[in-house]
Amino acid sequence: MPPALPPTDSFARRHLGPDDAQVSAMLAELGLGSLGALVDSTIPAALRTPNRLALPPAADEVAALRELHGMMARNQVRTSLIGMGYYGTLTPPVILRNILENPGWYTAYTPYQAEISQGRMEALLNYQTMVCELTGLEIANASLLDEGTAAAEAMSMAWGLHQDADAHAFFVAAHCHPQTIEVVKTRAEAIGIEVIVGDPASYAFDRKLFGALVQYPDTSGELGDHRAFADRVHAQGGLVVAATDLLALTLLTPPGEWGADIAVGSAQRFGVPMGFGGPHAAFFACRDAHKRQMPGRLIGVSIDAQGRPAMRLTLQTREQHIRRDKATSNICTAQVLLANIASMYAVWHGPEGLRRIATRVHLLTTALARGVAAAGHTVANQRWFDTLTVRVRGGADALHTAAARAGYNLRKVDAQTVGISLDESVTEADVEVLLGLFGARMELDLGDQRGPFARATPFLTHPVFNSHHSETEMLRYIHGLEAKDLSLNHSMIPLGSCTMKLNATSEMIPVTWASVGQLHPFVGADQTVVYRQMFSQLEAWLAEITGFAATSLQPNAGSQGEYAGLRVIRRYHQARGDHHRDVCLIPSSAHGTNPASAAMARMKVVVVKCDASGNIDLADLEARAAEHSANLAALMVTYPSTHGVFESAIRDICALVHRHGGQVYMDGANMNAQVGLMRPGELGADVCHLNLHKTFCIPHGGGGPGMGPICVAAHLAPYLPGHPVVTTGGADAMGPVSAAPWGSASILVISWMYIRMMGGEGLTRATQVAILNANYVAHRLAPHFPVLYTGQNGRVAHECIVDVRQLKSGSGVEVVDVAKRLMDYGFHAPTVSFPVAGTLMIEPTESESKAELDRFCDALIAIRGEIAKVEAGEWPREDNPYKNAPHTMEVVTGDVWAHPYSRQTAAFPLPWVKAHKSWPSVGRVNDVYGDRNVMCACPPVESYAAK
Numbered sequence: 001m002p003p004a005l006p007p008t009d010s011f012a013r014r015h016l017g018p019d020d021a022q023v024s025a026m027l028a029e030l031g032l033g034s035l036g037a038l039v040d041s042t043i044p045a046a047l048r049t050p051n052r053l054a055l056p057p058a059a060d061e062v063a064a065l066r067e068l069h070g071m072m073a074r075n076q077v078r079t080s081l082i083g084m085g086y087y088g089t090l091t092p093p094v095i096l097r098n099i100l101e102n103p104g105w106y107t108a109y110t111p112y113q114a115e116i117s118q119g120r121m122e123a124l125l126n127y128q129t130m131v132c133e134l135t136g137l138e139i140a141n142a143s144l145l146d147e148g149t150a151a152a153e154a155m156s157m158a159w160g161l162h163q164d165a166d167a168h169a170f171f172v173a174a175h176c177h178p179q180t181i182e183v184v185k186t187r188a189e190a191i192g193i194e195v196i197v198g199d200p201a202s203y204a205f206d207r208k209l210f211g212a213l214v215q216y217p218d219t220s221g222e223l224g225d226h227r228a229f230a231d232r233v234h235a236q237g238g239l240v241v242a243a244t245d246l247l248a249l250t251l252l253t254p255p256g257e258w259g260a261d262i263a264v265g266s267a268q269r270f271g272v273p274m275g276f277g278g279p280h281a282a283f284f285a286c287r288d289a290h291k292r293q294m295p296g297r298l299i300g301v302s303i304d305a306q307g308r309p310a311m312r313l314t315l316q317t318r319e320q321h322i323r324r325d326k327a328t329s330n331i332c333t334a335q336v337l338l339a340n341i342a343s344m345y346a347v348w349h350g351p352e353g354l355r356r357i358a359t360r361v362h363l364l365t366t367a368l369a370r371g372v373a374a375a376g377h378t379v380a381n382q383r384w385f386d387t388l389t390v391r392v393r394g395g396a397d398a399l400h401t402a403a404a405r406a407g408y409n410l411r412k413v414d415a416q417t418v419g420i421s422l423d424e425s426v427t428e429a430d431v432e433v434l435l436g437l438f439g440a441r442m443e444l445d446l447g448d449q450r451g452p453f454a455r456a457t458p459f460l461t462h463p464v465f466n467s468h469h470s471e472t473e474m475l476r477y478i479h480g481l482e483a484k485d486l487s488l489n490h491s492m493i494p495l496g497s498c499t500m501k502l503n504a505t506s507e508m509i510p511v512t513w514a515s516v517g518q519l520h521p522f523v524g525a526d527q528t529v530v531y532r533q534m535f536s537q538l539e540a541w542l543a544e545i546t547g548f549a550a551t552s553l554q555p556n557a558g559s560q561g562e563y564a565g566l567r568v569i570r571r572y573h574q575a576r577g578d579h580h581r582d583v584c585l586i587p588s589s590a591h592g593t594n595p596a597s598a599a600m601a602r603m604k605v606v607v608v609k610c611d612a613s614g615n616i617d618l619a620d621l622e623a624r625a626a627e628h629s630a631n632l633a634a635l636m637v638t639y640p641s642t643h644g645v646f647e648s649a650i651r652d653i654c655a656l657v658h659r660h661g662g663q664v665y666m667d668g669a670n671m672n673a674q675v676g677l678m679r680p681g682e683l684g685a686d687v688c689h690l691n692l693h694k695t696f697c698i699p700h701g702g703g704g705p706g707m708g709p710i711c712v713a714a715h716l717a718p719y720l721p722g723h724p725v726v727t728t729g730g731a732d733a734m735g736p737v738s739a740a741p742w743g744s745a746s747i748l749v750i751s752w753m754y755i756r757m758m759g760g761e762g763l764t765r766a767t768q769v770a771i772l773n774a775n776y777v778a779h780r781l782a783p784h785f786p787v788l789y790t791g792q793n794g795r796v797a798h799e800c801i802v803d804v805r806q807l808k809s810g811s812g813v814e815v816v817d818v819a820k821r822l823m824d825y826g827f828h829a830p831t832v833s834f835p836v837a838g839t840l841m842i843e844p845t846e847s848e849s850k851a852e853l854d855r856f857c858d859a860l861i862a863i864r865g866e867i868a869k870v871e872a873g874e875w876p877r878e879d880n881p882y883k884n885a886p887h888t889m890e891v892v893t894g895d896v897w898a899h900p901y902s903r904q905t906a907a908f909p910l911p912w913v914k915a916h917k918s919w920p921s922v923g924r925v926n927d928v929y930g931d932r933n934v935m936c937a938c939p940p941v942e943s944y945a946a947k
Contacts, residue, residue, distance in 0.1 A: 009060060010762070011058065011059075011060060011757035014061075016765065016766060016769050016846050016847065017769070017849035017852065018848075018849055022851075023769065026773075026776040029776060030772075030775055030776065035769070035772060038771060038775065038795075039771065042795040042797070043678065047648070047651065048677055053545060054760070055759055056759065058757060058762050059757055059759075061757060065506060065510070068534075068749065068753065069513070069515075071530045072515040072531070072534070073515050074515075076526070077518050077519060078407045079408050079425070079426070079430065080523055081408055081410055081420050081422065081423075081426070081434075082419070082421065083420075084179070084219055084725075085147050085177045085268075086268060086521060087268065088274070089270070091273060092344075094471050094475055094478070098475065098478045098479065098482075099478060100337070100511075101512065103487065103488065103699075104489050105120070105337060105340065106508075106702070107487045107500075107503055108486070109498065109500060109700050109828065110333070110700070111702070112313065112832075113486075113828060113829055114310065114311065114312040114922075115820065116485060117484075118311055118484040118921045119480075119483065119485040119921075120336060120481070120485055123339075123481055124297075124299045125311060126343040126344075126347060127267075128142060128298075128936055128937055130342075130343055131246070131283040134459055135249065135255055135260075135263035136254025136255060136263075136457065137255070137256040137286055138256075139288050139936050141295070141297055142298060142703075143267070143281040143284075143336065143338070143339035144281075144284050144334065145333075146266060146280055146740065147266040148182075148184070148739030149183055149560070150266075151183065151213055151243055152186070153329055153331065154262045154284065155187065155188065155213065156191070156329055157290065157293050157294065158241065162211070162237065166208055167210040167237070168192070168193060169209050170184075170188060170194070170212065171200070171213070172184055172213045173197075173199070173214045173215060173218070174198055174199060175218035175222065177215065177219045179725055179739045181724075182724045182736050190570075190601050192602065200214055200224070208236055210239070211238045211241060212233045212240055213241045213242075213243060214242055214243070215243045215244070216252075219387075220381065220389040220419065221385070221386070221387025221389055222380075223252070223384060223385060226258060226260075230258065230259030231259065240259055241260065241261070245385070245386075246267055246283070247269055248358065248386065250354045250355045250358040250459070251355065251359065251385065252454070253454070254457060262284070263285045266281070267283050267339065270342035270345040272338050274517065274519060274521070275517050275745060276519040276531060276742070276745035277739070277744065278740050278743055278746065279338055279556065279704070281335035281336075281338035281704075291934070292315065297334045298314050298315055299312070300315070300931075300935055301930070301935040301939050303929055304923035305923035306923050308923070309939055310922040312930050314934060314936065315934065329596065330559040330593045331559055332593050333557050333558070335704040336703035336704045339704075340702065344478065346460060347468050350469055351460040351465060351466070358385075361385075361386045361424060363444065365384055365386050365387070365388060366384075367431060367443060367445065368388060368431055370443060371443060374440055375438050375440035377393050380417075383453070386421055386422050387420065388419070390417065390418050390438075395415060396416055397415065399418060400412055403434070409520060409527075411522075428442070428444070486828050490916070491856075492848045492852050493827075493828040494777075494843060495828070496800075496801070496841025498694065498831065499672050499798075499843060500843075501694075501697065501847040502697065503699035504754070504757075507753040507757075508699075510750075511746055511749060511750065517746050519531065534748070535745075538553065539709075541755050542690060542709065543711055545675055545676075545679070545755075545763070546668075546671075546679055546711040547681025548687075548688070548711035548712055550711070551709055551710070551712075552709055552728075552729065553742045553743055553745075553748060554709070554721050554728070554740075554743045556706070556738045557704070557705075557706045557707070558689060558694075559708065560708050561668075561709060561710050562708070563737060564689070564734075565689050566598060566600075567601050567734050568712060568716050568719045568720060568721075570601055570603070572716055573663075575719070575732065578661070580630070581631055581632060582602065582604055583603065583606055583633055584603040584604065584605055585628075585634070585657070586606070586636045587610055587641075588607050588610050590642065591669070591834075594667060598636065608624055614645055615641060615647045616649070621653065625662070629660040632662035635653070635664050635665065636665045639666055640674075640797035640798065641789075645789050645790065646791050648791070650683050655684060663686040663687065664685045664686050665685070666683075666685035668688045669694065670797065671688075671691070672694060672695045672798050672843075673798035676761075676765075676768075681711075685713075686712065690709055690710075690711065692747075697750055697751060697754040699750075707743060707747060719732055721734050721737050721738075722736060723741040726741040728741045766846045767798075767846070771798055773846060773848060774798050776844075776850075777842055777844050777853055777856070778796050778800040778802075780853075780854075781842075781861070785802045785804060785860070787800050788839060798843060799841055800841070800842055801842075802830075802842060802860075804839065810870075810871040811877060812877040812878075813870060813883075815838050815840065817883060818863060819840075822860075823885065824881070824913075824920075825859040825863075825909055825910065825913060826859075831843075859909075876900065880899075884899065884924075886920040886923065886924065887906040887923075888919060889919045891923060
């Protein structure tokens with residue numbers, strides 16, 4: 001039989017930036033002959049795994065897409081009318097194609113560099129404005145993870161604000177969505193809050209409350225009057241949280257007008273597919289007085305160096321993870337891509353369009369209610385917006401079966417009762433079918449539907465929501481914003497620890513398949529057998545990659561993975577009777593989410609020093625572990641270290657913690673340097689979280705979505721998080737950490753595709769190339785900037801820290817000036833001042849070619865040469881390209897140029913910049929002005945025209 005023909009192409013060849021010739025050239029620069037030799041000189045041999053990854057062989061792009069499509073097509077896509085916070089929606093095609101499917105939007109990073117992030121920040125400012133006006137509250141953040149975790153954040157915020165030391169109880173209305181109740185309980189248990197679940201109408205207030213949560217409209221569809229209850233909570237000094245629905249609020253009195261202090265919910269039904277549970281943007285709004293305690297990101301309006309309006313992340317010192325162990329939240333991300341879709345949905349439809357959609361949904365619901373009642377069934381609701389709870393004459397089982405045969409999923413409340421939630425995708429024909437199932441007929445009454453909760457306050461009056469209603473105008477608006485931002489479309493984004501690598505088109509295609517995106521998370525298992533099969537495969541692959549026994553896909557952000565992993569550790573100790581074990585050791589170099597997550601898990605943080613080489617100080621670790629031996633719960637460690645080094649003592653570190661009765665939590669932020677070469681489970685860790693939006697190719701989305709599943713050793717597997725609606729998790733599961741059973745399920749297909757197309761060998765080579773690229777960059781920059789930390793043989797891991805602090809004394813140039821000047825060269829800055837103030841942490845990833853690495857290195861080397869001119873006095877310290885960077889087109893082409901350097905130097909500092917110039921849309925943003933003049937909603941149009 002003749003030999004099989006070799007494949008004509010492979011995905012790994014397309015994913016990896018350097019080809020074989022470029023790899024050889026970079027290795028030669030480092031004095032090495034092979035990638036194997038590089039690994040030998042970088043990672044201690046004793047730490048490397050002896051086994052190849054036992055994964056399916058790599059499939060090419062066409063084969064992998066065909067395989068996944070064949071699998072997912074076997075899911076049953078019905079019209080789901082289950083509600084419970086998840087609804088069918090119609091994503092406008094102009095938004096689907098030009099945002100959700102557009103790498104200009106989904107490959108950008110969190111807008112820390114404001115001058116090249118103005119587009120997505122304007123979209124987020126629209127989102128904040130939309131949420132504020134619909135909820136009737138003064139300030140809103142730029143989104144949270146999901147409705148359940150947003151409610152938990154609101155509880156934590158109310159807890160932090162309460163003034164009465166005797167108030168430890170938080171009331172949760174029994175009519176809230178069940179997943180929200182359980183996520184709140186999980187959070188409350190960790191921090192010592194008593195949760196009282198009951199009926200607001202009959203609660204006796206026999207306990208002092210620091211806060212209360214109600215649902216408006218509630219999970220059964222009832223539209224309750226919470227004004228008297230809110231007054232009583234306020235009389236005790238507590239805060240009222242309303243979980244609510246943005247579409248309903250186009251017709252209903254805003255929560256802020258009837259007494260709510262905080263409003264939370266999901267923006268999913270504003271154009272974001274259900275996605276079997278996510279990702280979706282949660283909203284969070286509150287009174288202005290509480291803005292400094294609000295979790296999450298906040299976009300504000302400041303001015304730039306020329307006095308024009310410019311947006312930025314405002315009040316950054318209020319971001320919870322900056323407070324480390326003093327935090328009441330560990331949120332350090334958002335759902336930016338999804339919030340942008342929701343905001344554009346509001347821009348597209350405008351206030352009148354949203355009101356028309358809501359009115360139509362309500363009219364159809366009313367027609368359904370009247371027809372069902374006329375047929376002899378009992379509608380439990382007194383008032384409703386889009387959801388009915390119906391007691392079925394003769395029982396619900398037969399109706400459920402008939403609905404399923406007709407292609408509809410209804411909510412099964414109990415043996416006698418069903419819930420039905422309508423949405424914008426439901427037609428009159430659908431309602432006629434539903435009525436037929438009840439033995440009723442359609443009578444559509446278009447009379448006045450205004451009731452006691454009718455909204456009187458206008459909303460979305462700003463021109464942005466009233467100007468872009470033709471596709472031509474909308475398309476131009478979306479692309480106008482996109483043009484203001486820098487994404488991976490333009491150039492490498494060398495952010496250390498954030499791993500901005502290729503998000504391949506073939507990985508993204510399945511996200512918008514109907515069999516992936518249009519499923520409700522609570523549909524029956526019979527309809528989603530293959531979705532669950534895909535989960536099982538991905539869980540097994542991640543367990544194999546990490547060397548652990550089990551995986552939970554539920555955490556829908558890295559911060560949630562940290563929290564879940566620590567909660568699993570606490571549950572393990574408690575199951576053994578070690579309730580007192582609550583001390584968490586954390587190195588001083590750790591990201592702020594580590595101590596924040598430990599505090600959320602009700603652990604006491606003890607900081608461990610790092611030595612001069614950036615490694616954990618073993619003597620201090622041993623002293624701290626011995627000091628707290630009786631109460632030691634865990635060590636949190638990032639590997640390779642936050643300083644970009646493979647610490648050779650990692651096995652000893654893990655063994656030391658185990659000797660003192662603790663567990664080892666490994667932060668998987670740097671897993672990009674481990675895959676295929678080493679496995680956390682073999683290094684001695686007990687649990688790690690994985691940032692799928694880093695190592696496993698889910699795009700950052702301009703600051704979200706992310707995914708943070710956890711992998712655990714066998715002894716921790718029984719405690720993996722469960723869910724109140726869908727069975728998942730371990731045999732002795734902790735409570736849910738996310739609203740949906742598998743977190744942001746629809747984007748898991750991205751990581752499935754990546755692993756399936758790379759195979760074990762491809763993943764291993766990706767790690768090797770990531771290490772090669774980082775060492776090549778460090779090698780090229782070392783003659784010009786000190787590289788702070790190195791491991792054995794002077795090597796770095798997958799990232800390196802470049803020190804620019806020494807430049808300040810001779811030139812006045814600081815790290816922020818270098819970051820802004822890089823924009824003139826067409827690059828996003830590396831990670832600034834973390835983990836060491838005044839430095840740049842650079843991670844090139846495996847996806848960047850040698851040519852791109854050389855361009856980036858050439859830019860930094862040229863920057864060093866320019867700074868030398870300031871040091872020599874050729875350019876003054878107060879007026880040079882650094883203090884004036886970035887340079888906008890308007891400034892460079894202006895009539896007046898009074899600087900001692902040329903316009904050419906300002907805008908085109910190297911010849912290749914001319915070929916693909918990315919212009920910052922604003923000059924340097926004034927951070928101080930923005931914090932002193934907080935504006936977090938759309939400013940008047942006149943403020944732009946006046947400048």
